[in-house]
Amino acid sequence: MSLGKKKIISTVLRYAVLILVGLPMVYPLLWMVSATFKSNTEIFSGMGLIPKTFNFDGYKNAFNDFGGNINLLKAMINTYSYVIPKVVFTIISATVTAYGFSRFKFKGRDVLFAILMSTLFLPQVVLNVPQFLLFNKLGWVDSGLYLPLIVPTLFAIDTYFVFMLIQFLRGIPVELEEAAQIDGCNVVQILVKIIVPMLKPALVSCALFQFMWSSNDFMGPLLYVSTPANYPAAIFVKLSMDADTGFEWNRVLAVSLISIIPSLVVFFLAQDTFVEGITAGGVKG
Template sequence: MTLKTKKIVSTILKYTVLIFVGVFMVYPLLWMISATFKSNNEIFSGIGLIAKEPTLEGYKKAFQGFGGDINLIKSLINTYSYVLPKVIFTIISSVITAYGFGRFKFKGRNFLFSVLMGTLFLPQVVLNVPQFILFNKLGWVDSPLYLPIIVPTLFAIDTYFVFMLIQFLRNVPVELEEAAKIDGCNVVQTLVKVIVPMLKPAIVSCALFQFMWSSNDFMGPLLYVQTPSRYPAAYFVKLSMDADNGFQWNRVLAVSLISIVPSLIVFFCAQSTFVDGITAGGVKG
């Protein structure tokens, strides 16, 4: 077998494996989409993708309200009314914190950084009770502005993003900041005009992670949102599961699919920058 033939065979094998794995991973999503057009009985009759008797009943019921002045559209508006501020505040606070730890020497820096990294090992479940007590005393529970969900992001509470940005910052030459200082830039101008553009791939990655995690968050709204008219999409999906009358799975799947569409659109629009940020942020220059 010649070298050219070996290369062709190797390429065919690699693409065959990739296609098989890709289909295996994407199939549940495709089945979910097809199931929204099936009746409740047909959903459990097989795993085929083609609906024998297509129906839009699931989508019609998806837009029905459940009382309390809440419906699917309103729940989506509620979701992104706190998701977008969370993304913005997370990026601002994480960039500032990462820049401080990554470029400045100050007393107690190593200790504070160790404490910061130590918070990565704290599961959110152990923080729920003290946080709820704190926000309840502040009167923020069931705030119309979603204060318990948004305000903590002003203080760089997502340590993973800070760590990612610090790793990426190590690849940025210090000489660029020195040149900016010679040109008369202060610390803030250097951060905004030099560091932030260099950190763009990592910032986009952090923004995407926060966007998807916040959009899918169920525990936060469950604890801090009590008024039905303010329920987000994650909570509305749970409401669509009516245990008293039996689950109408085509409606549940239709609600779930519509609620994840914005996240899918945002992810695919920023996919290339997202991959660059993940790969570059994990390598120290």
């Protein structure tokens, strides 16, 4: 068998395996999209992807108000009014913290780093009560600015991102910074002009993770947002389920689908850099 035929067979087999593995993963999303065009009866009558009759009531009712001056559009605006600041502040604080731990030697660094890493094993559920008491005493609960959700990200509370950036920084040669110092750069200039551009893949990965996690967060807004007009999309989806009159599942699924579209768009726009950041183990020469 010639080398060309072997390459073709190898490519076909590889794509066949990818398709077989990918279909079970993509099928739930495809079914969700198709179910938005089905009636309740048809949704529970089979698992087919193509609706027998297209029903657009789910999308028509998706933008209805559910009381409290809230609808899907406003809920999505509310969501990204705190998600975007959280992403920005997380990247800034995590970068500064990771740079400090990876490049500077100071008294107690190892102990502080060990304490920082130990917070990875601390479940968020055990922090909910003390954090709520703290933010309530500060008067931040039900703040229109979503202070309990945004302010903590200024202090690098997401240890996973700090650890991820530290690991990436270990692959960046210190000689680059020493050369910049010789050229007259101070610490801030080295961080901004040398380190941050080289951290771009890792920073994009952190930003995407934070964007998706914050967009899907239900417990945080549930604890700290009590005014219906300020509800994010995660809570609005729950509001769209009316247990008294029965669930209109095409509407619920339509609301869910519309609410995740921004996350899907952001992911596909940045997927190349995201994959590079996840797989990168050092600096390419």
